[in-house]
Amino acid sequence: xxxxxxxxxxxxxxxxxxxxxxxxxxxxxxxxxxxxxxxxxxxxxxxxxxxxxxxxxxxxxxxxxxxxxxxxxxxxxxxxxxxxxxxxxxxxxxxxxxxxxxxxxxxxxxxxxxxxxxxxxxxxxxxxxxxxxxxxxxxxxxxxxxxxxxxxxxxxxxxxxxxxxxxxxxxxxxxxxxxxxxxxxxxxxx
Amino acid sequence: xxxxxxxxxxxxxxxxxxxxxxxxxxxxxxxxxxxxxxxxxxxxxxxxxxxxxxxxxxxxxxxxxxxxxxxxxxxxxxxxxxxxxxxxxxxxxxxxxxxxxxxxxxxxxxxxxxxxxxxxxxxxxxxxxxxxxxxxxxxxxxxxxxxxxxxxxxxxxxxxxxxxxxxxxxxxxxxxxxxxxxxxxxxxxx
DNA sequence: GTCTATAGAGCGATAGAC
DNA sequence: GTCTATCGCTCTATAGAC
Numbered sequence: 001x002x003x004x005x006x007x008x009x010x011x012x013x014x015x016x017x018x019x020x021x022x023x024x025x026x027x028x029x030x031x032x033x034x035x036x037x038x039x040x041x042x043x044x045x046x047x048x049x050x051x052x053x054x055x056x057x058x059x060x061x062x063x064x065x066x067x068x069x070x071x072x073x074x075x076x077x078x079x080x081x082x083x084x085x086x087x088x089x090x091x092x093x094x095x096x097x098x099x100x101x102x103x104x105x106x107x108x109x110x111x112x113x114x115x116x117x118x119x120x121x122x123x124x125x126x127x128x129x130x131x132x133x134x135x136x137x138x139x140x141x142x143x144x145x146x147x148x149x150x151x152x153x154x155x156x157x158x159x160x161x162x163x164x165x166x167x168x169x170x171x172x173x174x175x176x177x178x179x180x181x182x183x184x185x186x187x188x189x190x
Numbered sequence: 191x192x193x194x195x196x197x198x199x200x201x202x203x204x205x206x207x208x209x210x211x212x213x214x215x216x217x218x219x220x221x222x223x224x225x226x227x228x229x230x231x232x233x234x235x236x237x238x239x240x241x242x243x244x245x246x247x248x249x250x251x252x253x254x255x256x257x258x259x260x261x262x263x264x265x266x267x268x269x270x271x272x273x274x275x276x277x278x279x280x281x282x283x284x285x286x287x288x289x290x291x292x293x294x295x296x297x298x299x300x301x302x303x304x305x306x307x308x309x310x311x312x313x314x315x316x317x318x319x320x321x322x323x324x325x326x327x328x329x330x331x332x333x334x335x336x337x338x339x340x341x342x343x344x345x346x347x348x349x350x351x352x353x354x355x356x357x358x359x360x361x362x363x364x365x366x367x368x369x370x371x372x373x374x375x376x377x378x379x380x
Numbered sequence: 381g382t383c384t385a386t387a388g389a390g391c392g393a394t395a396g397a398c
Numbered sequence: 399g400t401c402t403a404t405c406g407c408t409c410t411a412t413a414g415a416c
Contacts, residue, residue, distance in 0.1 A: 005381065026216055029409065042412085043382055051410065105347045122352070136364070142356045143365035145349070147333065150340025157295045159335070162312070166332045174326070175333035182372030195399065219391065232394080233400055241392065 007037055009047040009057075017058055020099045025055070055103065056111055062097070062104035063117040069093045074124045077131045080180050086125075087148055087176055091168075094152040101152070132183060140183065147175055197227055199237040199247075207248055210289045215245070245293065246301055252287070252294035253307040259283045264314045267321045270370050276315075277338055277366055281358075284342040291342070322373060330373065337365055 015037055020028050030051060034041040048054040070093075073086045094101040107114070125141045133140040151168065154160060160168050205227055210218050220241055224231040238244040260283075263276045284291040297304070315335075316327045323330040341362065344350060350358050 007381095030411090031409070040383060041410085042384090045411075046381060105343065108348065119352070122355075138354065139356050139361060139364045140368070142344075142350070142361045143337065143368055146340035146344055146361070146365065147337045148340065149343050150336035150338065153295065153339050153343055154332075154336055158298060160332070162309070164328065165312075166329050171329060171332045171336070174329040175336065178330070178333055178369055178372035178376070180372070181375045182368035182370070185371045185375060186368070197399095220393090221391070230401060231392085232402090235393075236399060 007039060007043065007047070012037065012044060012047050012054070013057055013061060016054055017061060017097075017100060020058060020103065021097060024099050025103055028055075030054075056107065056114075058100065059103045059107040060111060060114045060117070062100040063114050063121075065097070065100070066090075066093050066104065067117055067121050070121065071124075074128050076128065078128045080132070082128075083132070083144070083180065084173065084176055087144070087172060090148050091152065091172065094148075095155075098156065105149070132180075134187065136186060140179070144179065147179070151175070197229060197233065197237070202227065202234060202237050202244070203247055203251060206244055207251065207287075207290060210248060210293065211287060214289050215293055218245075220244075246297065246304070248290065249293045249297040250301060250304045250307070252290040253304050253311075255287070255290070256280075256283050256294065257307055257311050260311065261314075264318050266318065268318045270322070272318075273322070273334070273370065274363070274366055277334070277362060280338050281342065281362065284338075285345075288346065295339070322370075324377065326376060330369070334366075334369060337369070341365070 012033070016028065016033055019033055019036065030044050031041045034044055044054075048057065069089050070086060073082055073089060076082075078086065104114075122141070125145075126137045129137045129141055129144075151172065155168050159165065160171070166174065202223070206218065206223055209223055209226065220234055221231045224234055234244075238247065259279050260276060263272055263279060266272075268276065294304075312331070315331045319327045319331055341358065345358050349355065350361070356364070
C-alpha cells in the first residue's frame with residue numbers, strides 16, 4: 001500500500017472542533033486544518049465531501065456532548081434544585097465550548113441524527129419537568145431554555161460586565177427562583 | 191470642483207444597513223456596497239476608514255433605533271401590561287432587523303456613543319421596573335432581557351418550529367406571566 | 381489515500397493620477 | 399472626492415500523477 005492512511009474521520013473531526021473553539025466558525029479553514037494534521041487540504045475531501053459536511057458532523061458531535069452533560073440530571077424528575085443543577089450544566093457547556101454550542105444552535109441544515117438528539121433532549125426535559133410544571137411543562141421548558149440561551153448570549157456580549165449589572169451566577173439563581181416562584185403560583189390555578 | 195461628492199456618509203450607512211439585513215455581517219463586502227452605490231470600492235474609504243469603522247457606525251445606528259422603538263413604553267412606570275408591550279416591541283425590533291440587532295448585541299468594540307445609548311436604555315428599564323420589582327429591579331431587568339434575547343435566538347434557530355413546541359407569541363405571554371407571577375411573590379418577602 | 385498544482389473566485393486595503 | 403490599477407492575501411474545490 002503506497003499510501004497508508006495518515007488520518008481518519010475521527011481525527012479530523014476532533015482537530016476541527018479544537019480549531020473551531022479557537023477561531024470560530026468563520027475562522028475554520030480546511031487549509032489550516034489540513035496543515036495542523038500535516039496533510040494537504042485535498043486529503044480532507046476523502047473524509048468529508050465539503051466544508052459544510054464537516055460542519056454538520058461537528059454540530060452532531062455538539063448535540064451529543066450537550067446531551068451527555070445534561071443526562072445525569074434528567075434521569076429523575078426535576079426538583080427545584082434539579083432545575084438549578086440543569087441550568088448550571090447547560091451554562092457550563094455553553095461556556096466551555098462556545099463555538100460548538102453556537103454551531104449546534106444555529107446549524108440549520110440539521111441532519112436526522114442531530115434532529116433525533118435534539119428531540120430526545122427536549123422530551124426528557126419536558127417529561128421530567130411535569131411534577132413541577134404539570135400541564136404547562138412544555139411552556140415552562142421553553143421559557144427556561146430561552147432564559148438560559150439568552151443568558152449565554154448576553155454574557156458573551158459583555159452586557160453582564162457593565163458596571164451596576166447583576167453578575168451571571170447571581171442572576172442565574174435569581175432568575176431561576178423567579179421562574180420557580182411563578183411556577184408555584186401556577187399550581188393553585190392550573 | 192472636478193469631483194463633486196457622489197455620496198455621503200449617511201447614504202453609505204443606509205445602504206450598508208440594507209445590505210447587512212440581506213446578507214448578514216459576514217456577507218457585507220465593501221466592494222459590493224460600492225458597486226450598489228455606483229462607486230469604486232476605494233471611494234468608501236473617504237467616509238469610513240475601514241470596514242470595522244463602518245460596522246461600528248451601523249451598530250450605533252442599531253442602538254439608536256432600538257432605543258427609539260422602546261422609548262414610548264419607558265416614559266412611565268411599567269405595569270404588567272407595560273412589560274408585555276415592552277417585550278413585544280423588543281421582539282419586533284429583533285425580528286424586523288435581525289442582522290442589525292445581532293451587530294448591536296455582539297459588536298465588542300463599543301464606541302462611547304454606543305455605550306451611552308445602551309446605558310441610557312438600561313437605566314430607564316431598571317428605573318421604570320421599580321414599582322413592580324422594588325429593590326430587585328436590576329435583577330428582574332436582566333432576567334427579562336436574558337429571556338427575550340434567548341427567545342430571539344431560539345426562534346431564529348428554528349427551535350420553536352419543532353412539532354409539539356410552544357409557539358413564540360404564546361410562549362412570550364406565558365413566560366412573561368410566569369416572571370410577573372414570581373415577582374408578586376417577591377413583594378411579600380423582599 | 382495522498383500528493384502537486386491550479387482553477388476560480390472572493391476579500392480589504394493602498395498608491396498615485398486627475 | 400473619485401478614479402484606475404494593483405498588491406497581497408484568503409478561501410473552497412478539482413484534476414491528475416503516484
